Amino acid sequence: MGIINILDASVASKISAGEVVERPASVVKELIENSIDAGSKNIILEVKNAGKKLIKVTDDGCGMTKNDAVLCIERYATSKLRTIEDLNSLITLGFRGEALASISAVSKLQIVTRPRDQSIGTLVEVWGGEIIDVRDTGCKEGTTVTVKDLFYNTPARLKFLKRDSIEFNNIYNIFYKLMLSHPEISFKLISDDKLKLSSTGDGNLLNCIKTIWGQEIADHMIEVKAQDRAVKVTGYISDRSVIRRSKNDILFFVNKRCIINKALYAAVLDVYKQYLTTGTYPVIVLNIDIDPRMIDVNIHPTKLELKFSDEHGIYGAMYNALNNALNPKSEVNRPLTSIFNINDFEKQGNVEIETKYEQVKLKETDIRDINELENEINIAVDEVINEGMIFYDDDIKYLGQVLSTYLLCEKDNELYIIDQHAAHERILYEKYIKEFKNNRISSQRLLIPTIIELKNDEKNIVIENINLFNTLGYEIDDFGETAIAIRAVPIFFDQTQARLFIDECVAYLSSDSNRTSIDEMLFKKACKAAVKANDSLTEKEARELIKSLLSCENPYNCPHGRPTIVRFTKSDMDKMFKRVI
Ligand SMILES: Nc1ncnc2c1ncn2[C@@H]1O[C@H](COP(=O)(O)OP(=O)(O)OP(=O)(O)O)[C@@H](O)[C@H]1O
Ligand SMILES: [Mg+2]
CATH class of the missing domain: 3.30.1540.20 (MutL, C-terminal domain, dimerisation subdomain)
Structure with a gap:
């Protein structure tokens, strides 16, 4: 990780700035994403009182120099982006240089960090956005960020937080998705001194799935492996026997970022509707690796939503990948990107294509029929x-x-x-x-x-x-x-x-x-x-x-x-x- 740079005003104004700190889980997400971006192999999250009292993330990543450790809490301070064009080749989870600034403004934050090539570390303490201490300290390589008393200076937001069990569930939900997105990193979640979830970092996604959903579900997962010039789809999908009542277990990781996207979701529902009844869903954990130029992550403050430059193409690719995996002998086994138009990816900007999952437009005749029906009703x-x-x-x-x-x-x-x-x-x-x-x-x-x-x-x-x-x-x-x-x-x-x-x-x-x-x-x-x-x-x-x-x-x-x-x-x-x- 290089030296932190403050984005200039023109770049800063173009990135989709937003309020990233809504609840303890959002702090957890931002801190762990920073640890992942820092190239860590081991990440430990400790929380007390569902993160209301304490959130502590310890990593063994690249660490920061003293200068960077002070700079990182400034707004638009990032080592991950310099020009707006860099967004096109982004491989990190962060890029806005906002998270630590926002978190430190509403908590008592401490950073203890040491880069791999230095013998002495730095401690920075920031309360409510004010730096109150910077000093040298002995510490392990890597970074530990501790966030205490979140929202202590914004009582209105503190009041808005839900009971501990709900806030902890939010943390857990974020944590296990980050864990699934990086099976090569060992994760530990400790809540009120109890180990709640952990992964070994052996790189085996199915082991992570087993830890989260249990042996029964893991035994019914089918491996998906499909590749084409433009996109690679890997991961696991449940077979026809697994029936879930909630959509929460349909997860997509695009370039290792857990995201929401309508086209991907529609492809899953369309494939599984042959096997599952309405209101029931499969378990899906899929990684989609794609050239960063073909996606836009900068459309939502929490980077949760993502747009593909060819949404139609990605629908087709996903549909075929899933269908092939579920019906390996099917006659309709099609190549991954049969509907995928690689040329669309070369185009700049978003291509507006009417896709299968978009709302069907009513024809005039339909409207007449509906009016008649309404009268009858x-x-x-x-x-x-x-x-x-x-x-x-x-x-x-x-x-x-x-x-x-x-x-x-x-x-x-x-x-x-x-x-x-x-x-x-x-x-x-x-x-x-x-x-x-x-x-x-x-x-x-x-x-x-x-x-x-x-x-x-x-x-x-x-x-x-x-x-x-x-x-x-x-x-x-x-x-x-x-x-x-x-x-x-x-x-x-x-x-x-x-x-x-x-x-x-x-x-x-x-x-x-x-x-x-x-x-x-x-x-x-x-x-x-x-x-x-x-x-x-x-x-x-x-x-x-x-x-x-x-x-x-x-x-x-x-x-x-x-x-x-x-x-x-x-x-x-x-x-x-x-x-x-
Ligand atoms: N755990 C860490 N290890 C090493 N460097 C870190 C760590 N956490 C933060 N940094 C440094 O601090 C900078 C600021 O972090 P911050 O999370 O505020 O912004 P960002 O990750 O660049 O962008 P975003 O706001 O989108 O998360 C990072 O760019 C990185 O250089
Ligand atoms: Mg960040």
């Missing part, structure tokens, strides 16, 4: 029965099931059409709510407990919410490092559904949404367990369904708000057939 909704208008009694004449979806009944000169799927959802929904309120959701004990391995952060979420799972009919125990044992499941789930529902809850609880909305979970569960539209029902089952529906508190809508019953009166029918005007 309005008419139908008018026909939805209002509360209190229909009661179950023996006078209801069951006429039969049509189209394997609807139940027809007649009562008092009126025809009722019931959507059996929506009806069943409503019945189950009310049943679960009642059971839940009475604290007696029935569960069934499993003869042999199911042991599942989870990512560390996912396991924490389950353990933290163990009471919630109990109320939902589960019996779950901690089962060592990253595993849990499921001993009982809600009565209405089979084992697979029960497992999927845990994944769903974890995804739900770790999102920023209103996390304790139990109703919503029940609602989801009801939808899962409900009969599908195409189940054929016997007359007895159909009658039972109608009876149960009409005894619901609100028999008229499914939990999504769609109508469950539509009514036609005799006069409606007469009008339809023009018997009366």
Whole structure:
């Protein structure tokens, strides 16, 4: 690493400056990225109180001279970029020269560093942006950056931080992605003096995957190796048997940077939609190595989003790489970049190409159809029965099931059409709510407990919410490092559904949404367990369904708000057939 240089104003104004320090996890990301850029082989992260009290990153990288150690906390001080053209050949994770300046402005920061060729090190102490100490010190080669009392001088931001468990999960999520992006570096994460995650740095990505997701998932990963003149894709993707409820395990590393990109994501979904049902996802860990001139990382303050100069091409390359890996014998095994136009990469700037995943534009004819459909829906909704208008009694004449979806009944000169799927959802929904309120959701004990391995952060979420799972009919125990044992499941789930529902809850609880909305979970569960539209029902089952529906508190809508019953009166029918005007 060379000498730090302050970017001149014209370069500084062109790079996408932004607020990089939002929470402890953002500090972790910036410090570890600096250690990676410094060529470290070993990186240790220590946090206390989920990083609120202390974040310490120790590396054995190139270190800094005294001058650089003082300069590095200045804004736009970077050794990684000099001119705006350098962005085209960027191989480092950092380039804005902003991170340490931003972090030191809102914390008590200490840098202890020694370059490889010097015998004495430097200590720099900065509080709230003010340098309070610079002195020589004895220390190991490399750099240790300690950030204490983050946001101590900005109480409004401090208040904004979430509970320790959530902030720690954010740190964990950032950490394991950095670990996956560099299997050749040994990483250690220590939280409140406990080792939480570590990698050996043996360069084996599958070993890192095993550490994070567990043996079960690692056993079902398929290696991807594909190369072409313009792009190289390597890594692992899960086979068809792995079903995840959250998209969080789809990870792309472009030139070793974990990024979000719609084209890559669309290619994954398009390939896996042959194997997975809606709402389920694979585990994907893919490295895409590409000429830095063909990407733009400078479009988002946290460098999280990335744009390819040929988004269409990258979609095609990724689609083929994944498809080939999943179907090695497939007839449609195509070369990696069959849709890839290498010439597009030579062009400057972003090429605007209408891609497959972009929203389909409506044709004029579609619009007319939709308007008609809307009218039909309005008419139908008018026909939805209002509360209190229909009661179950023996006078209801069951006429039969049509189209394997609807139940027809007649009562008092009126025809009722019931959507059996929506009806069943409503019945189950009310049943679960009642059971839940009475604290007696029935569960069934499993003869042999199911042991599942989870990512560390996912396991924490389950353990933290163990009471919630109990109320939902589960019996779950901690089962060592990253595993849990499921001993009982809600009565209405089979084992697979029960497992999927845990994944769903974890995804739900770790999102920023209103996390304790139990109703919503029940609602989801009801939808899962409900009969599908195409189940054929016997007359007895159909009658039972109608009876149960009409005894619901609100028999008229499914939990999504769609109508469950539509009514036609005799006069409606007469009008339809023009018997009366
Ligand atoms: N762990 C480290 N080892 C060696 N040098 C470091 C380390 N951390 C920071 N530096 C030096 O300090 C400079 C400033 O770091 P800072 O993170 O603020 O900016 P950057 O990494 O250049 O860009 P960005 O703001 O995009 O991260 C770096 O360019 C690098 O020269
Ligand atoms: Mg940096």
